[in-house]
Amino acid sequence: MTELIQIIVNGMANGALYALIALGLTLIYGVMNLSNFAQGEFAMIGAFGTYYFMQMHMNYLMAMILSLIVAGLIGFVIHILAFHPLRKSEPLNMMLSSLGVSVLLVNLSQYLFSPNPKVVSNSFSEDSIQAFGVFLSQQRILIVIVSLILCGFTYWLLERSKFGRSVRAASLDPDTATLYGIPTNRIAFITFVFGVALTGIAGGLTAPIYNVYPTMGISLTLKAFVVVVLGGMGNIPGAIMGGFIVGLIESFSAGYVSTAFQDVIVFSALFLVLIIKPEGILSKVQGEKV
Amino acid sequence: MLKINQVVSGYGDIKVLKGISLHVNEGEIVGILGANGVGKTTLLKTISNLIKTREGTITYLGQEIQNSSPHKLISMGIAHVPQGRHIFSKMSVIENLQISMDHANKKSNGKDRLSYVFDLFPRLKERLKQLGGTLSGGEQQMLAIARALVAGPKLILLDEPSMGLAPLVVQSMFETIQQIAKDGTTILLVEQNAVAALEIVQRLYVMDMGRTVYESQQITNQELDKIKEVYLGMSVS
Amino acid sequence: MKRFKKMIFMMVSLLSILTVLLAGCSAPKGASESDSKKDSSGPLKVGLVTQLSGGGALYGNLMKQGAQLAVDQINEKGGVDGRKLKLLAEDDQANPSESVKVTQRMVSDENIDAWIGTLKSSDTITDIGITAKKDIPSFVPVAVADNVTDSGLNNVYRNVAKNSMQITEMVNYILKKQPHKKMAIIAENTDYGRNIVKIFSEQFEKGGRKITNKELYNVGQKDFNNQLTKIKASKPDSVLIAGLVAEGALIAKQAKQLGINQQLYSFGGFMGKQPMELGGSAVNNLIHTDYFVPTAKDEKTQSFVNDFNEKYGQIPDSYYSAATYDAVYLYADAVKKAGTSDPEKVNKVLHELKNEHTVMGDITFDKNGQAATRVWISQIQDGKQVGIYHAE
Known part of the structure; x- marks a missing residue:
């Protein structure tokens, strides 16, 4: 019983993180039609930022806020250089461009910061909270809380605010959105910066439990794509749900099948979804978004 | 009100509009007729600046607008109802309308415009929370026009409002369009369904190969038959 | 829909390319100047x-x-x-x-x-x-x-x-000097990790002791809670980490956070200063094989x-x-x-x-x-x- 609860807790805790990264990715896909392979690198930037700001004797929270701003600024520059000029060409070109950005950011940070992992420790990161034999580290609790808040905030922003309405309209039909007064280029900019900043926070949040190193973003990108495809490309609630589903599939397949096969099972689930319901499990309206 | 002078535009290397000129006076319903692929939709998109004007000028209320940002036109009073309706399918009816009101010409009163639209299209009022994509074709067209109207425009560019609609629906749609014009909004109507359009337009242009090939100042029955036969390839019995 | 599937396919292929690219992405260096010909008086x-x-x-x-x-x-x-x-x-x-x-x-x-x-x-x-x-x-x-x-x-x-020698030495040491009877293994899913699992388990069980778990993880993985939860449930008295320090230090940390306080063992990957830098107090008391001890x-x-x-x-x-x-x-x-x-x-x-x-x-x-x-x-x-x- 304890094991079952621990498995659920593990799955939810990881799922919250996956949801947060997938949220940024799906938002950017929805508005810009960009499959951003450099998404995970912004988590890396957020994590390195957190590490270096803490080296300057800032507290963890302050360091994380500053590094999310840094991630946003770098995102802004990258958008200008790598994506904005390609906005009218094939989506494939932007995808390739993002691949280049990913390689560039990884190599640049290897050059600047060395490939060796760095340790971030804050006051919560070491201790755990225990109830009925189930353990969850305080840092993971923080991740779950922050991630849920950000998912909720993003959902509210998109569904309830005037800005969110513009973003959704721009994502559904950019030309018509332009006709009705929405500056779609500017919306794409803001969305990109917002999306990578969300991922930057995820990087800062995971730094204390996963350490910080240049290639840390690659597996996050991969995970986020699985989540986004599962939840439906560009589908916000889908990304949030998808994050938790992937987290739970992983923990259950590790717990009840085999740890060696947990990735195999996650990817099998992905292929199954692609075959049966390629528009994503949470999609209601049929048809493609592109 | 709107004056298009020797405008050239197109996609990539292909010129679609090859020096077109026309004008729309305040309060008119002006029709642009022509077969498929002669550049009618391109003309509207060029006016809205979705497609860049390469040569020539577009003047709206005495101001050249061919270089202004496309998202600014709605607040200047030009609303474009695109071909195929292009409502935001995963947003509700009310959200579709709000998008337009968010960026409308701020001077006019939003609530009045909303109730005006609901008077014109009572069906929309019943379906406020429904997703745009789940409406019927006729309702989607209503929503597309309503979305343009709630912005309080002076000029509406209407692209093929009859497309894919049943004849009865088309008829009531065109009656509504006539009503809108009567209420003071100028309309530039692009149509392939010439028969329906001819019923309501006050003036018309016939387009071919990216130019206007015929302009009628006043439509008489005799002229009508000639237009149908010569330019639109319809047999007149 | 077709286009969507094409996109997905492209994405999957690109991901694979990405992985390959990152395995070796820096440019080769130019050849250094050569002074050919062997001569028996030169250096x-x-x-x-x-x-x-x-x-x-x-x-x-x-x-x-x-x-x-x-x-x-x-x-x-x-x-x-x-x-x-x-x-x-x-x-x-x-x-x-x-x-x-x-x-x-x-x-x-x-x-x-x-x-x-x-x-x-x-x-x-x-x-x-x-x-x-x-x-x-x-x-x-x-x-x-x-x-x-x-x-x-x-x-x-x-x-x-060679590797099998350090595994044998570790087994012999535990059998001789340590009381641990039920050990869980968490190993990286590579030849290195799988070999350790195979050789260690054979020899350890031959010594009359028991292996409770053989859990695998991928190199580059960051989260080990799933593996560790499974290990915890079978209540071993010690845990063997068959991997390198980048993952090993995180495993040690996350084990502590899950309330696994059993003795940890590992191999040559835990040599040097890095384990302490990456694992902090979580690696304290960890026992591992080493090839060199500067204080010898x-x-x-x-x-x-x-x-x-x-x-x-x-x-x-x-x-x-x-x-x-x-x-x-x-x-x-x-x-x-x-x-x-x-x-x-x-x-x-x-x-x-x-x-x-x-x-x-x-x-x-x-x-x-x-x-x-x-x-x-x-x-x-x-x-x-x-x-x-x-x-x-």
Whole structure:
């Protein structure tokens, strides 16, 4: 019983993180039609930022806020250089461009910061909270809380605010959105910066439990794509749900099948979804978004 | 009100509009007729600046607008109802309308415009929370026009409002369009369904190969038959 | 829909390309100037092929420092029969194709007299295939996979215990000195990890003790809660981490956070300072195998540690420098004994060595060139590596 609860807790805790990264990715896909392979690198930037700001004797929270701003600024520059000029060409070109950005950011940070992992420790990161034999580290609790808040905030922003309405309209039909007064280029900019900043926070949040190193973003990108495809490309609630589903599939397949096969099972689930319901499990309206 | 002078535009290397000129006076319903692929939709998109004007000028209320940002036109009073309706399918009816009101010409009163639209299209009022994509074709067209109207425009560019609609629906749609014009909004109507359009337009242009090939100042029955036969390839019995 | 599927397909392919690209993305360096032609009065050229940029550069540089120290010491004393040693160190980026290229260039353009390399067993195996064609004495001081010395080459010498030896030493140590009866293994899903699982379990269970779990994880994984939850549920009294320190330190940390406070064991990956830097208090008391303990009460070790510290200002804390240092000396001494740098004669001398005393232990190469150097059992105690045991 304890094991079952621990498995659920593990799955939810990881799922919250996956949801947060997938949220940024799906938002950017929805508005810009960009499959951003450099998404995970912004988590890396957020994590390195957190590490270096803490080296300057800032507290963890302050360091994380500053590094999310840094991630946003770098995102802004990258958008200008790598994506904005390609906005009218094939989506494939932007995808390739993002691949280049990913390689560039990884190599640049290897050059600047060395490939060796760095340790971030804050006051919560070491201790755990225990109830009925189930353990969850305080840092993971923080991740779950922050991630849920950000998912909720993003959902509210998109569904309830005037800005969110513009973003959704721009994502559904950019030309018509332009006709009705929405500056779609500017919306794409803001969305990109917002999306990578969300991922930057995820990087800062995971730094204390996963350490910080240049290639840390690659597996996050991969995970986020699985989540986004599962939840439906560009589908916000889908990304949030998808994050938790992937987290739970992983923990259950590790717990009840085999740890060696947990990735195999996650990817099998992905292929199954692609075959049966390629528009994503949470999609209601049929048809493609592109 | 709107004056298009020797405008050239197109996609990539292909010129679609090859020096077109026309004008729309305040309060008119002006029709642009022509077969498929002669550049009618391109003309509207060029006016809205979705497609860049390469040569020539577009003047709206005495101001050249061919270089202004496309998202600014709605607040200047030009609303474009695109071909195929292009409502935001995963947003509700009310959200579709709000998008337009968010960026409308701020001077006019939003609530009045909303109730005006609901008077014109009572069906929309019943379906406020429904997703745009789940409406019927006729309702989607209503929503597309309503979305343009709630912005309080002076000029509406209407692209093929009859497309894919049943004849009865088309008829009531065109009656509504006539009503809108009567209420003071100028309309530039692009149509392939010439028969329906001819019923309501006050003036018309016939387009071919990216130019206007015929302009009628006043439509008489005799002229009508000639237009149908010569330019639109319809047999007149 | 078709277009959507195409996009997904493109994405999956791109992801695979990405993975490959990142495995070796920096550009190759230009060839260094070559002074061809072997001559028997010029310097003896020792080629060192290891990773000097990117991920493992830290370890590659430690190898280079050890080799350079030995070369300098030998040259200060007049070289080998009047000939100086010259170290040619080149970067292979821990990339198999680059490693082969660098080795090939050293053999054909530089005419090296001896070869030392690399960080990775798989790269080493392909490289020694090249040096074998010219019978160049080749030393493997760092890579420990068993199959490096299984290829039956006559010119390859490994002056460090191979992987199965450290596993056996660890099992023997636990059976002899530790009470732990139920052990869980968490292993990286590679040949290295799977081999440990296989050999360790066999020998451990032969000793009458029990393995409760064999959980696998992927290299680069960051979250081990799923594996650890499973381990915790089967209530072992100890946990063996069969992986390297990047993941191992996180495993130790996350185990603590899940309330697993059992004794941790691991292998050579936990040598040096890195485990403490990455694992902090979570790795305290962890017991692991080691090939080199700087505090060992051994004359050779102490003079090496002092000389290294004098030259580089730090205590060598893992075997990378020591074993590479030894390799240079093994070669130089063999040339001295043979009285020539002729590969055939030098190889003969090396194969005939008996209990040659080096920093890494007493060296006798078997017919495959494998030496049984000392394997230490070390423990991390309050942020320090302490050698606690070694078999006599």
